[in-house]
Amino acid sequence: MxxxxxxxxxxxxxxxxxxxxxxxxxxxxxxQPAFDANYAIGYDEQGQPLPKRRRTKAGAAGSLETTPADYATFLAAVMQGKGLSSAAKAEMIRAQVRIPYQAQFGPLATVAAPDSNRTIQLSYGLGWGTFESPYGPAYFKEGHDDGWENHSVVFGNRNKALLLLSNSSNADKLFRELLEKLLGDQTTPWQWENYVPYNHPTD
Known part of the structure; x- marks a missing residue:
């Protein structure tokens, strides 16, 4: 469009x-040809390297190539409203569509969610997921592909954010604990996002 x-x-x-x-x-x-000199490859659930995909057709939902430094710059710009009017930013991170289901993907994506989704008012804004937390309204963006798991979340009232970019299909198992330990975030809808917690090995 x-x-x-x-x-x-x-x-x-x-x-x-x-x-x-x-x-x-x-x-x-x-x-881009400039990327050939320095890039990461992804690893599957068994820790095996995956061939690098060099996309030649743009796809808004998943073809973006970036780096942690570049994406952190982008995330900071969104937080600061760079290139956005106040009205445009407010509309972008405002809850537009409620998310009433248990999971983002798979068979539970059409099953009604428990009260936890309603409690945090889990929703979609314009390009961002949104929810309410003890720290005020938050917005997040996650993405994944074979060999890649990524998550970012912003707590605007605290001027805090966390960016997690990984080249492993197993990385999302660590996201819930990282969010809790680094931000004190216990509200992110990890079950809906299928961030199955990592099981610590027992001695």
Missing amino acids: VETIMQQGLTELSAERVFRPLGLTRTSYVW
Whole structure:
């Protein structure tokens, strides 16, 4: 829809409106030749390396290539409202659609959720998930693919955020504990996101 209205492709739009203004030199929706000199590969659940996908077609839902430094810069810019009017940012992170189901994917994605979802008012904004926490409203973005698990969350009233980017299909098992230990966050809907907690080995 955006491409049709703007008469410009996602790759060009994102670079012109977001990546270049923020100085994100290692970020693109398609593979760039400059990335060949330095990139990570993903690892599956058994710890085996996976072939690197070099996408040539932009896909808003999952083709983004970036680095921890670039994405942290982007996340800080969103927090500070850089390039956004106050009204636009408020609309972006406002709860737009309630999430009433137990899981984001799989068979439980159509099963009614317990009261915990309603308690935190779990919802979608515009491009972000939203929920209410003891620290005030929060917004988050997560993503995954074979060999990759990522999560970011912002608590605007505290001016705090956490960014987790990983190249392992097993990393999401650590996310709940990291959120609790580093931010004191016990509200993120880890069950809905299927962040199955890591089981510590017993001695």
